[in-house]
Amino acid sequence: MVDIVFNRGGILDKYIGDALMAIFGTPFKKPDDPENAVAVAIEMIQTLRRYNARRIADGQDPIDIGIGVNTGEVVVGNIGSPKRMDYTVIGDGVNLAARLESATKYYGTQILISEATRNRLKPGGITRELDLIRVKGKAKPIADYEVLDFHTSATFPNLAETLRLFERGYQQYKMRNWKEAMALFMQALALFPQDKPSKIYYQRCIHYQANPPDAALSGVWTMTEK
Numbered sequence: 001m002v003d004i005v006f007n008r009g010g011i012l013d014k015y016i017g018d019a020l021m022a023i024f025g026t027p028f029k030k031p032d033d034p035e036n037a038v039a040v041a042i043e044m045i046q047t048l049r050r051y052n053a054r055r056i057a058d059g060q061d062p063i064d065i066g067i068g069v070n071t072g073e074v075v076v077g078n079i080g081s082p083k084r085m086d087y088t089v090i091g092d093g094v095n096l097a098a099r100l101e102s103a104t105k106y107y108g109t110q111i112l113i114s115e116a117t118r119n120r121l122k123p124g125g126i127t128r129e130l131d132l133i134r135v136k137g138k139a140k141p142i143a144d145y146e147v148l149d150f151h152t153s154a155t156f157p158n159l160a161e162t163l164r165l166f167e168r169g170y171q172q173y174k175m176r177n178w179k180e181a182m183a184l185f186m187q188a189l190a191l192f193p194q195d196k197p198s199k200i201y202y203q204r205c206i207h208y209q210a211n212p213p214d215a216a217l218s219g220v221w222t223m224t225e226k
Contacts, residue, residue, distance in 0.1 A: 004043050008036040013088050019101070023089055026076045034071045034120035038147060041067040041111045045150040066110060068100030071117040099135035100144060107131075108196025111147040118145045125149055128163050129170065130197055146197070158191040165191070166198055173201055178209040 002012050005022045009030065013021040022040065024033040044067060052062035072093030078085045100112040107130055118127060126148040134141040151159055169184030185202040188195060 001044055001047070004040050004047060008040045008043075009033075010036065010040060014086075021094075023076075026089065034069075034117050035122060037069050037071075038111075038113060038117065038121060038125070041069055041113075041147060042150045045110050049150075049155075064110075066101050066104030066112070068097045068102070068104065068112050069117050070094075070097035070100060070114040071120055072096065072114075096135065096142070103133065103135070103144065107146070107200065109146045110150075113145050113147055115143040115145065118143075126151075126159070126163075128166060128197075156192060156195075162188045162191045162195060162198070166195070166201075169198070169201060173205065176208070176213075178205040181205050182209070 001020060005012055005020075008024075010022045010024045011026070013023050015021075022037075024030075024037045030036075044065070048063065048065060055062055070093055072091075074089040074091040074093045076089045077087065079088050079090060080086050096114060100114060104110060104112050109130070112130070113127070121127075127145045128148070130144050130146050132141050132143050148156065148159065148163075153159075156162070165184050165188040169181045169188065172181035172184060182202055182205040185198045185205065188198040189202065192198075
């Protein structure tokens with residue numbers, strides 16, 4: 001995984017338990033930093049898929065990972081005390097990337113990126129807006145996007161049609177048309193039953209149909225865990 005980061009011009013900031021933190025754009029900023037960061041995430045999943053095939057063949061359990069990517073302003077440099085300095089980055093931009101990584105567990109996805117990163121990518125990639133979320137510790141909500149370019153017809157059959165139905169269902173959901181949204185999410189699940197975002201929204205629609213929200217509902221989903 002570290003080699004993948006290096007090959008795309010990133011630097012390894014640190015290991016955090018079973019995770020790693022990578023930085024793009026320091027010490028020198030480049031216009032394609034967001035592209036490179038997302039390309040690294042995609043290549044990581046593709047590499048992990050090949051590694052897991054060998055593990056399964058050897059009778060071992062596969063490994064799963066989640067990746068969060070954010071683009072924003074950070075404080076960068078030698079940070080610490082006179083007795084212990086580390087070259088690193090700190091700030092809300094770093095924290096949001098970590099929260100997005102954590103949110104992959106909730107959505108059952110592998111790569112989540114922020115709206116700021118999505119807006120910096122060139123056209124042509126496969127992404128879908130998943131939600132408007134408020135991460136733990138922050139008041140302002142952000143849109144998060146799933147990256148799906150690493151999928152094949154074997155790992156995600158009927159991808160284009162499933163995403164089209166999900167997008168239509170998501171729009172109906174935001175307009176509080178629960179019945180119409182449920183039908184669209186059901187169609188998406190019929191094409192690919194393992195699509196957890198469609199399952200999540202189908203269940204939300206069931207809940208809101210039985211328990212109509214008041215007019216003040218903002219549509220923001222608040223994450224209560226880091």
